[in-house]
Amino acid sequence: MFEEQFYPVMVVERNDGSGQGGGAIASYHFLTGMHPADADTSNDFSFDRHVLACILAAGVMEGGRLFEKVGLSSGELAALLKKNFPSVRIKGDDLLLGSKRDDNDEVTMVRDLLLAQRSTEGDTGRWLAAMIARRVMEPNHLWADLGLRDRGELSRVLNRHFGPLARRNVNNMRWKRFFYRTLCEDEGLILCTTPVCTECKDFNFCFGDESGESRMAERRRDGRLVPAAPVAGGS
Numbered sequence: 691m692f693e694e695q696f697y698p699v700m701v702v703e704r705n706d707g708s709g710q711g712g713g714a715i716a717s718y719h720f721l722t723g724m725h726p727a728d729a730d731t732s733n734d735f736s737f738d739r740h741v742l743a744c745i746l747a748a749g750v751m752e753g754g755r756l757f758e759k760v761g762l763s764s765g766e767l768a769a770l771l772k773k774n775f776p777s778v779r780i781k782g783d784d785l786l787l788g789s790k791r792d793d794n795d796e797v798t799m800v801r802d803l804l805l806a807q808r809s810t811e812g813d814t815g816r817w818l819a820a821m822i823a824r825r826v827m828e829p830n831h832l833w834a835d836l837g838l839r840d841r842g843e844l845s846r847v848l849n850r851h852f853g854p855l856a857r858r859n860v861n862n863m864r865w866k867r868f869f870y871r872t873l874c875e876d877e878g879l880i881l882c883t884t885p886v887c888t889e890c891k892d893f894n895f896c897f898g899d900e901s902g903e904s905r906m907a908e909r910r911r912d913g914r915l916v917p918a919a920p921v922a923g924g925s
Contacts, residue, residue, distance in 0.1 A: 714837055717747035721775045726839065734850065738814050739774050741838065741847050745821050748837030761801070761824025762817060763791045770817055797823045800869050803876075809853035818851055832865050 718726045721743045731737040749759035757767040771778050793801065801823035808815050821836075828835035833844040844865060848856040859868045 714747040714751040717750040718743050718837075721746060721778060723777075731843075737846065737850075738818075741818070741836070741843065742770065742774055742814075742821075744837035744839075744843075745825065746837075748825070748835065751837075757791075759824070761791065761793065761797065761820040761822075766791075766817060766820070769813065773813065791820065793820075793824070794827075797827060799873055800826050803869060803873055804852050804855065807852045807855035810851045815851040818847065826866055826869065 715726060722729070722739070726740075726744070729736075729740045729743075731740050745760055746756065749756050752759055757764045760767070762770065801819050804819035804822060805816065808819070822832075825835045826832060831841070833841045836844060838844055838847075845856070848865065855872065858872065859865070863871065
């Protein structure tokens with residue numbers, strides 16, 4: 691559940707006052723009422739809601755102020771919860787006032803890149819641009835640091851909300867590398883010294899396997915269900 695121990699500035703609870711403890715899976719269940727393995731992603735709205743719940747759950751798992759972990763202002767986070775998870779409310783609304791995003795230049799550049807290539811309208815795409823840009827700063831595969839179940843879900847959300855940008859990734863480059871390469875190309879900068887990717891010694895770093903275990907997976911250890919370990923080697 692979302693509790694004070696996760697981010698002391700904000701405390702959220704379900705309207706019925708119920709609560710659970712735990713990591714990413716418990717937080718996802720708290721938001722949606724279901725296990726991530728049972729998520730309905732058959733339509734755009736349910737898929738967007740699933741993605742938002744995954745990102746929030748991943749942020750909760752890391753501790754600290756949640757709105758900072760997911761790249762939103764506290765007001766934006768409150769609006770996101772109200773729209774997508776109405777059974778969750780924020781306690782102590784006065785504590786939220788004035789809590790703005792504190793993005794560094796790198797986050798801002800990635801967010802602006804995504805916003806400039808939006809293919810949907812409304813708040814969800816704007817929130818996702820900020821959330822994805824913030825999670826790019828984390829060390830693992832981007833899909834894993836977003837709490838998604840696999841890379842395919844990341845490709846789907848990018849194609850849905852940022853289609854013009856996603857379609858430029860014709861060679862299926864790792865998304866983090868693709869964002870930075872695109873930023874450099876758009877600014878007329880040279881990111882790579884090798885003109886052909888297949889001749890580059892860093893080929894696997896840009897195009898290598900991105901499989902791994904999701905934070906939304908569970909495995910048994912000593913007879914107990916525990917959250918899976920983070921995936922290393924992000925790009």
